Amino acid sequence: MFGVFFGTDQQNWTTYLVVFGVIVVMLLIVWALERLLPSKVHTAAGNALMHAETLFRPSREHVIEAKSTEKKQEDADGDPPRTGS
Numbered sequence: 001m002f003g004v005f006f007g008t009d010q011q012n013w014t015t016y017l018v019v020f021g022v023i024v025v026m027l028l029i030v031w032a033l034e035r036l037l038p039s040k041v042h043t044a045a046g047n048a049l050m051h052a053e054t055l056f057r058p059s060r061e062h063v064i065e066a067k068s069t070e071k072k073q074e075d076a077d078g079d080p081p082r083t084g085s
Contacts, residue, residue: 054061 050060050064054064
């Protein structure tokens with residue numbers, strides 16, 4: 001059974017190296033996309049998911065209301081927007 005995972009023939013090692021290489025390339029692509037895409041895309045996706053979550057967990061609606069109220073107050077005050085969360 002473990003011969004499949006710990007085999008010493010060349011084909012197994014080649015397969016493992018190819019799989020490892022594919023995983024590394026996928027991680028590099030994800031890292032590059034994280035660096036290149038603006039954070040507004042992530043923020044918009046997070047807000048959309050939070051609104052969708054209220055369909056299943058109504059108790060989370062107060063969080064959305066608090067954030068929208070806070071944003072309206074910041075806009076009304078004329079203060080620059082906060083960075084971060």
